[in-house]
Amino acid sequence: MTDVTAPTSGFAPLRQKVFAVLWIATIVGNTGSFIRDVASSWLVTDLSAAPAAVAMVQAAATLPIFLLAIPAGVLSDILDRRKFLIVIQLLLAAASICLMLLSATGLQSVSSLIALTFVGGIGAALMAPTWQAIVPELVARQDVKSAVALNSLGINISRSIGPAVGGLLLAWFGAAFTYGVDVISYVFVIVALTWWRRAATPDDVLSERFFGAFRAGLRFAKASRELHVVLLRAAVFFAFASAVWALLPLVARDLLDGDAGFYGILLGAVGAGAIGGALILPRLRTRFDADALLLGAAVVTAAVMAILSVAPPRWGAIVALLALGAAWITALTTLNGAAQAILPNWVRGRSLAVYLTVFNGAMTAGSLAWGAVAEALNIPLTLNISAIGLAAAGLLFHFVKLPKGESDLIASNHWPEPLVAALVDNDRGPVLILIEYKVDKTERPDFLKALAKLSNERRRDGAYGWGVTEDAADPERIVEWFMVESWAEHLRQHRRVSKADADVQQEVRRFHKGAEAPVVSHLLSINRPQ
Structure with a gap:
């Protein structure tokens, strides 16, 4: 990887063949995952109309990331990332095969749906920090931020396609066929990862072991004040914004009288809005700093929740979710970019895992909390409460500035070798x-x-x-x-x-x-x- 810092086009990383192939493969794989998720989110409303049950499916998807992201980040820093990703794809394919078979035989239940969604969440927990950590391996240093933005764009291309396709497949062919399509998508990802000839990592007597690497990652996260700011801003934003994701299936079904196909269209609108947001985001960055962008994302997301609470016409809901998609990708890329910019390569996977833990912990806790609030009150009132909270928190935490990430984190190698009278065993200490x-x-x-x-x-x-x-x-x-x-x-x-x-x-x-x-x-x- 080169060390050139001249500004380049936002699409420059796609000139790197390996990045382009893996980027396309992740779009295919994520599209399959969104197809699976829309089937599960809608299927649970057929099995149980309780808001708490619907919210538990969302929580089952994000809880493993909260629990396992940090160990996954450690593994991404000490294992061969390509082989690790292939194993994860096999795990995700196995979970979707089980969902397919249970649906085909009519044995699917709320419990099995939540359990297999949890297994899928485990796969996502293991995969997320690893995918993000390989970015600096695939592109030149000056293209890293653009590559991060393209990864977010790719996810939202999948989000615009997957839910709509999933809703249609579910309506036309049923849940078993829909899950089968998701299984096929993992084949494409495995083929791309097998094709990638990752440079072999030379043997190193100082290679970290799991528990030592785990402790080192936690020490870094504990001592990095810049990372603390990113984590705080992420936790506040996603805790309130999670309400719209936890309750969207019920909004589509109960407030807007929609079916599975319409729910897929709503999610597709979020993805389409995210694509539009990603395209205009480079221009917005030239006019607004990261803090202003995050504040704008909070205000727009709050406004969307307020609009959905009044059960607008279906076309109005679609327009609102287009705006939600643009706001969502703005928040994600702003926070993720801030985290990437302050992390050295040696601890990147582990620290990104800490970020993902906070992100998914906020999403999980928020989903469960807003589901319980909706059960006790009602969906419109819950959406309004979360909207007010998000707007107020966005204004309050706007004054806690995100780090600029302008420090040179390349290793200096300026420390001289320590003087020793005799060879010291590596495990001797403290x-x-x-x-x-x-x-x-x-x-x-x-x-x-x-x-x-x-x-x-x-x-x-x-x-x-x-x-x-x-x-x-x-x-x-x-x-x-x-x-x-x-x-x-x-x-x-x-x-x-x-x-x-x-x-x-x-x-x-x-x-x-x-x-x-x-x-x-x-x-x-x-x-x-x-």
Whole structure:
């Protein structure tokens, strides 16, 4: 992958053959998934008219992503991503085959529908961070944001086609045939992934293991304040906006007197609106920043829910959902782009999984909550409550600004190899690292402010403890310390430090007196004799 940063066309990633093939394959696969989902969402209304049951199907689809996205992100960072994706496609195909057979034999029930939707959600949980993490492998660095936007566009092309086709197939041929079409779509994805000759990852003695990688990912997420802002904004938006997705089948059936075909048309309108939104989004980005775009998405989504609550004419509902699609893709690409822009490659899959966990956790909790509210009150009142909440939250959190993502996250590789008297076992630890500075008393306040910024970098890159001390006999001798869990993890720290982090370290170093660099010591734990 090249390191050119010149601006390019929004469709430039499609010039990369591998990206283009996989992009088309994901459109086919996601189209099948939307066909499956519209069949399940409508079928549950035939099996049970209770709003809570309908909402539980939506929750069953998103709950696994909430529970498993972080472990899936760890796996995406330590396994061969191509092979992992193929296994996931086989799992999804198996779930759809079961849905097809149960529907064909008349044995489908609410319980089996929810259970198999949950299995499908497991597949989606495992797949989502992996698909997103492979983007930097497929395109040049300057095309990553465009590739992310194209992925969102592809999903919404599927959203515009899949639900409409699914509704028609369900109305004309029944649920079993509809699920069968979804099974076929996975074949196309598996063929494309098999065709992709991903570059082999060389053996590395510092390769991470699952639990160590899991802890490292959580440490990064805990220490990254920029990621915290993205997660907060996502949680607030999707918690309120989930109401429209949880209740849309009942809106179509009860408020608009529609059938399965009309429900598919409504979902297709969302996808078509998203495509239109994706096409105009580059122009909007030249005029509005990310915070303004997210606020606009919240206001439009709230307005759509308010319109649906009054049971408009069917054509009015279709127009409203076109607007919903444009708002939805604006929110998704804005938040996802902000997350991608602040993540280094070594932890990209895990951190995107944290983002997906928050996103789907908000969708799951919101779906269950709004389903319960609709059961207690009614659908129109519930939609109005969520609309008011979303608009108010959008205005309030507009002042919590999203990160710009302008830091250079390429590895700097400027740390020298640590000096050792003998070879150190990689699993030995914990390791205490000391950095000794000589700082004038007059410059100490500014030095400590700079050092506080550096503490976040240490924690993001692997430290689980950090502190600063002074020498009682020489107050100008200040020692920064941090701890990592093993020698191998400290060596990984050497690889993880970015050019942006190097700039922060240089800012700290300028306070150090003397021609010599600060003294660095590595202290290894000694097992006490029994």
